Amino acid sequence: MIFRQLFEPDTFTYTYLLGCERTRRALLIDPVASEVETYVRLLDALGMKLIYTLETHVHADHITGSGLLRETVGSKSVVHRDAGAMCADLLVTDGVLLQLGDIEIKVLATPGHTTGCVSYLVGDRVFTGDSLLIGGCGRTDFQQGDAGLLYDSIHNKLFSLPPDTLVFPGHDYKGNRVSTIVQEMEKNERLGAGKSRDEFIGIMNNLKLAYPKYIDQALPANQSCGRPNMELHG
Amino acid sequence: MIFRQLFEPDTFTYTYLLGCERTRRALLIDPVASEVETYVRLLDALGMKLIYTLETHVHADHITGSGLLRETVGSKSVVHRDAGAMCADLLVTDGVLLQLGDIEIKVLATPGHTTGCVSYLVGDRVFTGDSLLIGGCGRTDFQQGDAGLLYDSIHNKLFSLPPDTLVFPGHDYKGNRVSTIVQEMEKNERLGAGKSRDEFIGIMNNLKLAYPKYIDQALPANQSCGRPNMELHG
Numbered sequence: 037m038i039f040r041q042l043f044e045p046d047t048f049t050y051t052y053l054l055g056c057e058r059t060r061r062a063l064l065i066d067p068v069a070s071e072v073e074t075y076v077r078l079l080d081a082l083g084m085k086l087i088y089t090l091e092t093h094v095h096a097d098h099i100t101g102s103g104l105l106r107e108t109v110g111s112k113s114v115v116h117r118d119a120g121a122m123c124a125d126l127l128v129t130d131g132v133l134l135q136l137g138d139i140e141i142k143v144l145a146t147p148g149h150t151t152g153c154v155s156y157l158v159g160d161r162v163f164t165g166d167s168l169l170i171g172g173c174g175r176t177d178f179q180q181g182d183a184g185l186l187y188d189s190i191h192n193k194l195f196s197l198p199p200d201t202l203v204f205p206g207h208d209y210k211g212n213r214v215s216t217i218v219q220e221m222e223k224n225e226r227l228g229a230g231k232s233r234d235e236f237i238g239i240m241n242n243l244k245l246a247y248p249k250y251i252d253q254a255l256p257a258n259q260s261c262g263r264p265n266m267e268l269h270g
Numbered sequence: 271m272i273f274r275q276l277f278e279p280d281t282f283t284y285t286y287l288l289g290c291e292r293t294r295r296a297l298l299i300d301p302v303a304s305e306v307e308t309y310v311r312l313l314d315a316l317g318m319k320l321i322y323t324l325e326t327h328v329h330a331d332h333i334t335g336s337g338l339l340r341e342t343v344g345s346k347s348v349v350h351r352d353a354g355a356m357c358a359d360l361l362v363t364d365g366v367l368l369q370l371g372d373i374e375i376k377v378l379a380t381p382g383h384t385t386g387c388v389s390y391l392v393g394d395r396v397f398t399g400d401s402l403l404i405g406g407c408g409r410t411d412f413q414q415g416d417a418g419l420l421y422d423s424i425h426n427k428l429f430s431l432p433p434d435t436l437v438f439p440g441h442d443y444k445g446n447r448v449s450t451i452v453q454e455m456e457k458n459e460r461l462g463a464g465k466s467r468d469e470f471i472g473i474m475n476n477l478k479l480a481y482p483k484y485i486d487q488a489l490p491a492n493q494s495c496g497r498p499n500m501e502l503h504g
Contacts, residue, residue: 125362131344
């Protein structure tokens with residue numbers, strides 16, 4: 037499998053390119069609108085055709101490139117049925133298998149940061165979006181966020197994966213690139229080392245975070261696959 | 271590819287089993303609730319695991335087996351996003367590719383019989399549901415049926431396929447099993463031999479068909495993947 041971890045520095049977003057070497061088919065997880073030209077050049081250089089863009093959720097912090105990629109290279113946009121992005125081409129739910137050449141993707145519903153959050157499991161790699169971050173997790177104070185639900189998702193769906201499963205998050209603000217399930221179970225400051233559900237809810241309810249910088253543009257844009265307002269990232 | 275055309279005689283419904291010989295994964299197109307035990311026995315005998323059930327639309331004449339199969343063997347139900355069956359696990363739209371082992375399925379939106387009708391193209395076989403029948407087509411006088419739209423779907427999406435593409439319909443009432451695109455272009459009584467869009471609409475608006483026998487039970491049941499009323503077919 038061809039694999040690239042791409043970084044968008046304005047919003048600290050990781051985007052992942054996965055490609056099947058045999059069929060030359062590729063997918064992108066959480067593409068960013070401002071980076072679409074870079075993705076297209078990379079796909080061309082690799083000789084790959086983009087079939088799917090997979091969203092882990094409807095983002096509040098950056099605008100998805102899924103709509104622009106659909107128009108540019110004909111890829112299809114994938115998101116959870118309950119994410120509120122009815123612009124998407126393929127709406128998935130927990131447990132659904134997708135396949136792209138020799139790559140198999142299993143959808144794990146991991147709501148809590150938002151209602152429609154999913155993680156994508158590909159072999160021994162899990163792409164957790166904003167559900168599980170390295171040493172942390174996504175906030176739960178907007179977009180129907182629910183700290184208790186996020187705790188259950190992470191414990192039941194992610195911490196039950198094999199311990200050496202590689203964790204690839206949707207963001208990192210400190211330059212960390214990858215973790216593992218067991219590292220997060222042991223070291224995650226909010227969720228690891230046996231923190232209880234009540235402790236976690238207490239932590240999440242007292243974060244006192246600033247209002248997200250781009251949320252008022254990003255949310256409505258992403259409900260339309262990123263196409264109503266392309267000015268945000270120039 | 272393993273392939274079986276199965277027949278349910280009470281509603282003259284064809285159900286199709288497609289299986290990948292290498293991965294032993296299978297899908298069923300338009301399974302009928304009353305036949306689920308037969309499908310499960312057949313899958314067992316073939317040594318195959320059912321991954322998807324694909325609906326061509328929300329049926330008015332029989333109850334889908336998709337919900338029961340989901341509960342029995344864990345398969346996931348696939349239907350068009352606009353079909354009105356939000357019980358489904360995977361909601362698709364025009365042009366989406368799905369893959370099951372070595373089998374590739376392309377979704378062709380063919381609305382007209384119902385809003386959410388699709389055909390599934392697999393290699394040189396197209397599974398047309400009630401959009402295109404052998405020598406005929408599905409009625410357009412309920413479920414948001416639209417004769418003009420059906421004419422456009424069949425001409426633009428189906429009659430544009432290679433002429434020797436095999437047409438496997440959702441029903442046949444006279445024992446016909448398969449046709450081809452060119453046979454339907456030449457011989458279909460409603461759509462073939464150069465019939466115009468206006469002629470087709472005139473034909474469809476004057477069919478004077480009886481009210482469908484099972485529609486009052488089948489429609490609400492199928493919007494819930496066939497599970498609210500299992501008594502219809504015993």
